[in-house]
Amino acid sequence: MDKQQNILIIGAGLCGSLLALRLGQRGYNVTVYEKRPDLRKVDISAGRSINLAFSNRGIKAMKLVGLEEQVKALCIPMNGRMIHDVKGNTFLSNYSGREHEYINSISRGGLNALLLDEAEKHDNVTIHFNKKCKSVNFEKTTALFKDYESKSEFVEDADVIIGTDGAGSSLRKSYYLGKKFLFSFSQDYLSHGYKELSILPKRGDDYRIFKNALHIWPRGSFMLIALPNLDGSFTVTLFLSYDEGEYNFNNLNTDKKVLEFFKKEFPDALAQMPNLLEDFNNNPTSALGTVKCSPWHYKGNTLLMGDAAHAIVPFYGQGMNASFEDVVEFDKVLDANLGNWEAIFKAYENSRKKDTDAIADLAIDNFYEMRDHVANPIFKEKRKLEMALEKQFPNEYASKYSLVTFNEDLDYREAMLKGRAQDKAILNMLSDGDIDLNDDLKLILGKVQKETQEILEKDKIAGLK
Amino acid sequence: MDKQQNILIIGAGLCGSLLALRLGQRGYNVTVYEKRPDLRKVDISAGRSINLAFSNRGIKAMKLVGLEEQVKALCIPMNGRMIHDVKGNTFLSNYSGREHEYINSISRGGLNALLLDEAEKHDNVTIHFNKKCKSVNFEKTTALFKDYESKSEFVEDADVIIGTDGAGSSLRKSYYLGKKFLFSFSQDYLSHGYKELSILPKRGDDYRIFKNALHIWPRGSFMLIALPNLDGSFTVTLFLSYDEGEYNFNNLNTDKKVLEFFKKEFPDALAQMPNLLEDFNNNPTSALGTVKCSPWHYKGNTLLMGDAAHAIVPFYGQGMNASFEDVVEFDKVLDANLGNWEAIFKAYENSRKKDTDAIADLAIDNFYEMRDHVANPIFKEKRKLEMALEKQFPNEYASKYSLVTFNEDLDYREAMLKGRAQDKAILNMLSDGDIDLNDDLKLILGKVQKETQEILEKDKIAGLK
Numbered sequence: 001m002d003k004q005q006n007i008l009i010i011g012a013g014l015c016g017s018l019l020a021l022r023l024g025q026r027g028y029n030v031t032v033y034e035k036r037p038d039l040r041k042v043d044i045s046a047g048r049s050i051n052l053a054f055s056n057r058g059i060k061a062m063k064l065v066g067l068e069e070q071v072k073a074l075c076i077p078m079n080g081r082m083i084h085d086v087k088g089n090t091f092l093s094n095y096s097g098r099e100h101e102y103i104n105s106i107s108r109g110g111l112n113a114l115l116l117d118e119a120e121k122h123d124n125v126t127i128h129f130n131k132k133c134k135s136v137n138f139e140k141t142t143a144l145f146k147d148y149e150s151k152s153e154f155v156e157d158a159d160v161i162i163g164t165d166g167a168g169s170s171l172r173k174s175y176y177l178g179k180k181f182l183f184s185f186s187q188d189y190l191s192h193g194y195k196e197l198s199i200l201p202k203r204g205d206d207y208r209i210f211k212n213a214l215h216i217w218p219r220g221s222f223m224l225i226a227l228p229n230l231d232g233s234f235t236v237t238l239f240l241s242y243d244e245g246e247y248n249f250n251n252l253n254t255d256k257k258v259l260e261f262f263k264k265e266f267p268d269a270l271a272q273m274p275n276l277l278e279d280f281n282n283n284p285t286s287a288l289g290t291v292k293c294s295p296w297h298y299k300g301n302t303l304l305m306g307d308a309a310h311a312i313v314p315f316y317g318q319g320m321n322a323s324f325e326d327v328v329e330f331d332k333v334l335d336a337n338l339g340n341w342e343a344i345f346k347a348y349e350n351s352r353k354k355d356t357d358a359i360a361d362l363a364i365d366n367f368y369e370m371r372d373h374v375a376n377p378i379f380k381e382k383r384k385l386e387m388a389l390e391k392q393f394p395n396e397y398a399s400k401y402s403l404v405t406f407n408e409d410l411d412y413r414e415a416m417l418k419g420r421a422q423d424k425a426i427l428n429m430l431s432d433g434d435i436d437l438n439d440d441l442k443l444i445l446g447k448v449q450k451e452t453q454e455i456l457e458k459d460k461i462a463g464l465k
Numbered sequence: 466m467d468k469q470q471n472i473l474i475i476g477a478g479l480c481g482s483l484l485a486l487r488l489g490q491r492g493y494n495v496t497v498y499e500k501r502p503d504l505r506k507v508d509i510s511a512g513r514s515i516n517l518a519f520s521n522r523g524i525k526a527m528k529l530v531g532l533e534e535q536v537k538a539l540c541i542p543m544n545g546r547m548i549h550d551v552k553g554n555t556f557l558s559n560y561s562g563r564e565h566e567y568i569n570s571i572s573r574g575g576l577n578a579l580l581l582d583e584a585e586k587h588d589n590v591t592i593h594f595n596k597k598c599k600s601v602n603f604e605k606t607t608a609l610f611k612d613y614e615s616k617s618e619f620v621e622d623a624d625v626i627i628g629t630d631g632a633g634s635s636l637r638k639s640y641y642l643g644k645k646f647l648f649s650f651s652q653d654y655l656s657h658g659y660k661e662l663s664i665l666p667k668r669g670d671d672y673r674i675f676k677n678a679l680h681i682w683p684r685g686s687f688m689l690i691a692l693p694n695l696d697g698s699f700t701v702t703l704f705l706s707y708d709e710g711e712y713n714f715n716n717l718n719t720d721k722k723v724l725e726f727f728k729k730e731f732p733d734a735l736a737q738m739p740n741l742l743e744d745f746n747n748n749p750t751s752a753l754g755t756v757k758c759s760p761w762h763y764k765g766n767t768l769l770m771g772d773a774a775h776a777i778v779p780f781y782g783q784g785m786n787a788s789f790e791d792v793v794e795f796d797k798v799l800d801a802n803l804g805n806w807e808a809i810f811k812a813y814e815n816s817r818k819k820d821t822d823a824i825a826d827l828a829i830d831n832f833y834e835m836r837d838h839v840a841n842p843i844f845k846e847k848r849k850l851e852m853a854l855e856k857q858f859p860n861e862y863a864s865k866y867s868l869v870t871f872n873e874d875l876d877y878r879e880a881m882l883k884g885r886a887q888d889k890a891i892l893n894m895l896s897d898g899d900i901d902l903n904d905d906l907k908l909i910l911g912k913v914q915k916e917t918q919e920i921l922e923k924d925k926i927a928g929l930k
Contacts (some may be wrong), residue, residue: 036736181750182707186651242647287647378926424927430927461843461896462889463834 002055002214004029008143008158009090010171011035014108015113015306015323016164017127017172021065022327024122026334031158032125033145035037035132035165040113050196051227051235053078053214053317054106061324064331067118074111075104082213088268092213093120094385097390097439101316101406103214105227117273133170136161138178138298142170160341161302167291169308175298183293190313190367191221193249194239199272208232209270213315217266218370224266236269236279239288249285288367289312290360296349300341303348305330310356313412315366317411322359322412326352347431357410362404362416382426385437387443391440417456425451469494473608473623474599475636476500479573480771480788481629482592486530487792489587498589498610500597505578515661516692516700518679518782521873526789529796532583539576539691540569543695547590549907549924552928553733557678558848561864566871568679568690568782570758593723593854598635601626603763607774609638625806626767629788632756634639634773640763648758652885655778655832657687658714659704661745665739666697672782673737674699679782682731683835689731692792701734701744704753715752730825753778753832755825761814765806770795775821778906780831781869787877821878825870826879847891850902850909862913882921890916 009016012034020032036044062068079102080094089391095102121161130148133280137143142157142215158344175183202208204247207228215226215234221241226234236296243247247261257278262270291311306323333348369379389397400419403410426449429435436445472488474481474881482580485497498563501509519540527533544567545559554853559565584590595613602608607622628636638650671694674680680691686706691699706713720742727735735741748860756776761769771788798813827900834844854862864886868875875883890913 182654182754184651184653184754186649186650186653186757188649189647287646289649292651380924420927422925427924427927458893462885462892 003010004037005159006031006157007154007160008033009162009344010136010161010305010309011145011165011169012112012127012129012168013306014112014115014320015308015326016289017112017119018061018065018387019141019162019164019305019330020125020127020325021119021122022331024119024125025065026331027124030122030125031156032119032127032221033131033133033143033156034127034129035148035389036129038105038116038129039109040116049155051105051107052111053164053227053318054104054111055317055321055405057318057328058322058324060408061328064119064328067114070114070163071106071111074114074230076106077102077104077212077275078214079212080214082210082215083218084215084266086099086219086267087185090210094188094211094373094387096406097387097392098394098406099401101402104403105229106180107229108320110230113349120359134304136171136174137165138174138302139180141301150457160300163302163304163308164306166288166307169295169304170300172293172304172308175304181298185293186291188290190364191244192239192287192315192367193287194237195237195249195280196283197273197276199226199236199269200275205230205232205234207234217269218264222230222247222265222297223370224269226269226412236273242285246288252280255281268427275449289449290364292357292360294353296353297342297345300343300345303345308427310353310360311436312356312360313367314363314371315406316359316363318359318363322356324392324406326356337356355405358412359404360415362400362412378430379428381430383427384437388437388441389445389448397445399438418452421455421459422448424455470624471496471622471625472693473498473621474629475601475608475626476630476771477581477594478579478629478631478771479577479580479590479785480773480791481528482577482584482769483789483792484529484627484795485590485592485627486580486584486587487796489531489584489590491796492589493716495584495587495590496503496621497593498590498591498596498608498621500613501594503573503581503594505581510842515574516570516572517574517576517785518692518871519569520786522783522793523789525873526793529793530583532579535579536571536576537804539571539579539695541571541681541695542567542569542677543692544677545679547680548673548733549680549682549733551684551732553728554718557585557675561680561867561871562857563867563871566867568680568870570694573785575695581765598628601636601639601767603636603767606766621662624662625765626765628769628773629771631772631781632776636767637756637758637769637773640758640769646760648760648919651756652760653755655829657704657706657707657832658750658752659779660714660745660750661748662701662703662738662741663692664701664734665740666698670695670697671716672697672699681835682734683731687712687730688732688835691734693741701738704854707750709715712916717745717798720746755829757822757825759814759850762807762810762813763812763819765808768810775825777821777828778832779826779828780835781824781828783824783828783869790873791821823876823881824869824876825878827865827884830862843895846895846902848887850891850895850900853902853906854910854913860906860909862910883917886920886924887913887917889920 006029009030009032012032016032020030023030063073071118083091083093120127131150134144134146141161142155143161144153144155146153163169176185183322191214199208213227217224222239224236225240226236228234243250252258252261256278258280262276262303290313296309305326312319329352330348333344338344338347386399398407403419404414429447429451435447471494474485474495474497477497481497485495487494518599527536529737546556548556548558585592591870593879595611596610599609599611606626608626609618609620628634643649664673676693682689687704689701689703691701693699717726723742723745727741739822755778761774770791775785795816798809803809803812851864863872865888868880868884892913894916900912
């Protein structure tokens with residue numbers, strides 16, 4: 001296909017800037033419009049998800065664009081979850097029984113800046129800031145922008161428009177409001193919202209709590225988590241119901257109540273957060289939603305990618321990884337030389353949508369698992385058993401978490417099907433006494449594999465997905 | 466609660482008119498606004514779903530309002546599916562092994578007219594036609610209407626507004642566009658659309674094909690169905706992909722192609738349809754979609770019911786039945802005297818939403834089952850076995866279809882869970898040779914019950930719904 005084609009990308013967030021870089025590397029003429037100011041010049045974090053979990057699928061994308069080493073410098077490895085109980089006791093639970101498998105904490109801003117810098121090194125890539133897309137005419141392949149600086153509006157024309165403009169995508173909104181074709185769409189909110197807080201460095205850049213872990217204070221129907229930053233601070237996130245339970249976002253409306261809540265539920269965290277009230281009062285409470293839609297593309301004119309196509313809740317730490325994997329998968333489809341954009345977009349959605357649907361559902365599963373199951377004795381036994389299996393049989397066994405997080409060559413849907421069947425097998429065998437933590441591990445492995453296989457076959461025969 | 470409260474109902478379709486009647490019977494002041502003309506005076510069918518499948522859950526609602534006998538006169542019993550193969554051979558497959566279990570074909574217009582007549586007998590119920598709701602201010606509990614006759618707009622105030630305005634509900638749209646609260650919402654379209662056709666009476670009111678059946682011409686990826694009307698005609702519906710397969714709605718664009726398609730696929734139906742081309746060209750092709758949303762209510766001010774809250778695809782014949790059951794369930798909650806509308810709406814949604822979600826999913830299941838599984842030998846064996854079990858053990862066995870259709874005191878969600886587990890048990894046991902159609906039926910029943918129970922327990926332990 002003609003490499004001189006003009007591609008317009010809406011949104012220079014993580015997905016858009018990676019896509020611009022990759023398409024630039026492939027020789028397309030790429031123009032990117034971003035509504036926010038250039039984050040390399042202005043601090044625009046404003047209390048929302050300033051760091052993220054970064055793992056194998058994301059790293060695979062960095063390899064594709066040749067940035068693996070540069071990204072490493074931005075990463076803080078997290079080998080496991082550090083669980084904090086209500087008395088302040090801590091317990092480290094590794095993410096995998098294999099030593100080399102861990103996830104990373106990474107700064108959204110730092111990573112985004114790196115991708116923008118690299119994209120702009122290509123003469124055929126241009127990035128404009130402070131230009132908000134108001135709507136897309138997907139029949140004419142034009143987009144209407146408002147320039148926040150000059151206050152004027154202008155229309156841009158392109159051969160192809162790709163919307164990587166996040167969960168509130170203007171391209172997706174144009175699909176929905178346009179009513180020119182049957183557009184399936186869902187937005188699903190959890191009953192919980194989130195608020196970002198922080199643990200500041202001790203002095204200089206010393207970490208106040210253990211650096212190399214994702215800290216969790218699980219409390220049944222709510223929880224607090226913390227991820228480390230390079231400057232010695234932690235970004236802390238409170239997940240809490242809007243209106244249910246003794247304490248919720250609606251009734252935590254005085255400093256006294258906020259302090260009372262933290263003193264009761266998170267005393268050890270509170271001791272490290274002298275700045276709690278300032279953060280709590282200044283930072284917004286945000287919603288947790290899942291967005292799915294289809295089709296992602298209109299003919300060969302326009303395409304949704306990243307959160308614009310599939311926004312997910314953060315409980316699997318896969319949001320950014322999934323969006324980066326989009327670019328890897330799109331790149332593969334480009335390699336297939338299908339000859340026209342409509343065929344490319346169709347092939348991409350056909351192979352990709354089942355996987356982004358799967359990670360969306362897995363992330364919801366994990367919300368309930370973390371909330372409701374974390375205290376369940378059989379779930380704890382399962383986790384212990386799986387760590388032992390992964391350690392003893394690193395090549396033969398991978399938990400659902402590992403399949404999703406560390407097996408970047410297995411697609412999300414396969415990881416979901418196998419992981420769920422495996423969980424079901426182990427939980428039922430533990431519950432029935434068919435396996436026991438004291439049994440020989442080799443024997444257990446065989447039983448788990450056999451039962452998992454049977455579950456998958458029975459579902460298949462019943463016509464269940 | 467004060468019975469003098471003013472309740473405004475938007476939409477006088479099947480759900481709205483039944484609700485108006487019931488709330489009128491309970492003594493509320495009810496005002497209904499309907500956008501269409503009065504269907505008792507004007508023919509407004511315009512080629513869209515003029516008859517419907519009516520079964521136990523709907524009948525239960527008619528009992529509630531004392532109309533069971535009057536509705537019977539409108540019903541044509543359908544004891545089973547009359548399957549037509551491509552050579553014109555027919556085969557009757559009963560809906561149940563129990564003689565007294567059948568579904569009915571009923572005219573939408575006739576039923577709606579009866580409900581309107583009965584509602585208007587109450588002095589405290591007023592129904593206005595030709596008044597379209599444009600939006601609802603759910604914070605002020607007011608609705609904006611356009612009068613199609615005078616062309617003027619006016620605002621109505623009420624203590625409570627209930628939207629029974631169907632799949633395209635204006636109240637639901639106001640929730641969505643208002644962005645005043647987190648509104649979860651989905652619209653999901655199938656790849657198939659539908660078009661209504663007809664088989665006219667032979668002469669006078671003689672039926673051209675067997676009267677007491679739901680006729681099906683299943684053809685794998687598409688199908689034709691026909692339901693009888695009181696005047697001797699049948700309403701015929703073609704379900705077909707928009708753009709896939711050799712024949713689809715997009716490429717059936719000449720009379721020649723339409724005739725070629727029917728001659729090849731439905732020759733015996735075509736022989737009864739001299740009016741095919743006229744119907745095909747005059748009637749619209751419509752989409753098949755599922756709508757789910759939550760919350761249904763805003764505080765104690767407004768509530769969605771019927772299709773406005775949960776539009777489903779027609780493949781289980783439960784759309785109207787589910788909407789009528791809404792009114793029965795809402796009536797039960799009113800009986801509980803919760804004291805204020807917010808508590809009533811909350812209790813109603815809490816108990817009801819899981820069931821309307823279930824029937825929506827069951828209806829989608831049936832789309833795939835009718836399309837893909839109808840020709841599968843194991844599915845056919847299962848159906849045969851289930852008919853035998855229902856006949857021999859009328860009180861001990863009910864198929865998924867029977868649980869959903871004929872067990873009106875079992876809620877949809879329970880029917881779904883049990884029915885799916887039962888299907889899975891039978892399909893797997895047939896596939897594994899654990900049961901055989903020649904075995905003793907008592908033995909088979911025991912095995913099916915045991916395996917079904919095990920499946921349900923295993924899902925429960927694994928935390929699956």
